[in-house]
Amino acid sequence: MTRVLLGLGSNLEPREEHIRTALDLLQERGAVRVERVSRLRETEPVGGPPQGSYLNGAALVETDLSPRDLLALIKSVEGRVGRSATGVRWGPREVDVDILLHGDLVVQEPGLIVPHPRLTGRRFVLEPAAEIAGDFLHPVLALSIAELLRRLPERLGRGAPRLLSTPEDLRGWVKTSLRNRFTTGLVPTMGALHEGHASLMRAAYRETDRVVASIFVNPRQFDDPSDLDRYPRTLEEDIALCAENGVDAVFAPSAEDMYPKGFCTRVEVEGISRVLEGAIRPGHFSGVATVVLKLIALALPDRAYFGQKDFQQACLVRRMVKDLGAPCTVVVMPTVRDLDGLAVSSRNRFLSPEDRRKGLALPRALEAARRAWADGERNAGRLHAEAAGVLGKEPGFAVDYLVVADPETLETLQGDADRAVILAAGRAGSVRLLDNVLLE
Numbered sequence: 001m002t003r004v005l006l007g008l009g010s011n012l013e014p015r016e017e018h019i020r021t022a023l024d025l026l027q028e029r030g031a032v033r034v035e036r037v038s039r040l041r042e043t044e045p046v047g048g049p050p051q052g053s054y055l056n057g058a059a060l061v062e063t064d065l066s067p068r069d070l071l072a073l074i075k076s077v078e079g080r081v082g083r084s085a086t087g088v089r090w091g092p093r094e095v096d097v098d099i100l101l102h103g104d105l106v107v108q109e110p111g112l113i114v115p116h117p118r119l120t121g122r123r124f125v126l127e128p129a130a131e132i133a134g135d136f137l138h139p140v141l142a143l144s145i146a147e148l149l150r151r152l153p154e155r156l157g158r159g160a161p162r163l164l165s166t167p168e169d170l171r172g173w174v175k176t177s178l179r180n181r182f183t184t185g186l187v188p189t190m191g192a193l194h195e196g197h198a199s200l201m202r203a204a205y206r207e208t209d210r211v212v213a214s215i216f217v218n219p220r221q222f223d224d225p226s227d228l229d230r231y232p233r234t235l236e237e238d239i240a241l242c243a244e245n246g247v248d249a250v251f252a253p254s255a256e257d258m259y260p261k262g263f264c265t266r267v268e269v270e271g272i273s274r275v276l277e278g279a280i281r282p283g284h285f286s287g288v289a290t291v292v293l294k295l296i297a298l299a300l301p302d303r304a305y306f307g308q309k310d311f312q313q314a315c316l317v318r319r320m321v322k323d324l325g326a327p328c329t330v331v332v333m334p335t336v337r338d339l340d341g342l343a344v345s346s347r348n349r350f351l352s353p354e355d356r357r358k359g360l361a362l363p364r365a366l367e368a369a370r371r372a373w374a375d376g377e378r379n380a381g382r383l384h385a386e387a388a389g390v391l392g393k394e395p396g397f398a399v400d401y402l403v404v405a406d407p408e409t410l411e412t413l414q415g416d417a418d419r420a421v422i423l424a425a426g427r428a429g430s431v432r433l434l435d436n437v438l439l440e
């Protein structure tokens with residue numbers, strides 16, 4: 001028998017009865033035994049259409065069902081309690097049962113991800129889980145539920161954001177901001193949001209009066225059409241994350257609205273856009289510059305937020321805003337890392353545990369160079385050698401580039417430096433990972 005932690009929720013009356021019935025039905029055939037159930041607590045809905053508040057809880061069960069078989073049982077139980085398979089996602093529901101942890105298994109299959117991908121970011125899941133199974137270990141992060149709860153950042157939450165689907169909707173929203181003399185923060189994203197994006201949103205929330213996040217998978221920055229097709233699209237979850245992190249409006253336009261028939265403008269930032277990622281992905285940065293400038297033109301933000309993880313992108317946007325005199329401050333926020341050190345990225349969800357292990361060579365290599373810098377090393381060649389030495393010990397990580405560069409121009413540095421950035425990228429399995437460390 002394996003210990004399994006389940007998340008429970010309901011926001012259609014009778015809520016408690018729906019949850020209790022689901023637990024009874026789960027045990028009906030003896031394949032699942034409920035060991036402990038947490039207290040049920042009231043929580044506000046996150047994202048989705050307007051709806052009543054939730055009762056949330058957690059249950060610790062024992063089962064010999066595999067995650068896939070348990071999921072099938074859960075789906076049938078949810079159906080019997082009343083939740084229709086075609087219901088609106090993130091909409092009201094009689095009962096919602098999620099597999100949070102299944103022993104020490106890690107599963108990444110279509111429709112089934114264990115540990116649950118949003119377990120670590122949600123107080124309403126972690127609190128009841130900690131009440132009944134604080135010692136349960138997250139097998140990827142190697143931290144207990146109690147520890148994950150302790151590390152959970154305070155969430156902000158101002159209610160559901162306004163959904164703006166067209167540039168005209170955004171214009172209207174901007175006009176009211178201007179009329180009210182509100183300052184605006186823009187967080188441009190391509191969705192599949194994670195803690196890195198959340199940190200940008202929280203910074204925008206702290207520093208401006210109103211925050212708009214854009215969610216647009218920009219076709220013009222993909223050089224490989226299969227990469228564009230594969231890019232995760234998770235709009236409803238994304239809106240929920242925006243809601244939890246102080247976003248007032250989500251701008252999620254279609255490609256036709258962003259690039260209507262006849263659109264023929266391209267923004268090119270010379271130099272910066274041709275090296276490193278630009279050399280590997282021709283046209284990528286011209287696509288980024290074009291869409292970011294368009295977003296700035298539409299949202300008229302006082303401040304626009306980017307993550308340091310995509311250092312080259314941030315550098316390019318800063319240069320473009322400066323060169324073209326766009327009246328907005330570019331804010332670059334530090335890279336957010338998972339607890340094992342890997343920089344968070346939308347692509348990490350595609351890493352198998354083994355590939356993730358290989359990919360960890362990347363932050364380890366940068367950390368080695370950072371330590372050398374902290375110990376006084378200033379020679380670009382020797383800093384490079386520190387990082388390369390660590391990467392060289394992990395043949396499973398295929399390095400695309402590793403450079404010590406000037407943080408503004410991205411030109412490769414020789415000799416001693418008083419500021420530098422080390423940029424590195426490569427592949428763990430089929431997943432591309434980028435990372436960098438700024439040495440100042």
Ligand code: PAF
Nearest residue numbers: 188189190218288291310
């Ligand atoms: O970093 C990203 O997600 C994208 O490149 C951006 C800045 C949203 C432009 O599409």
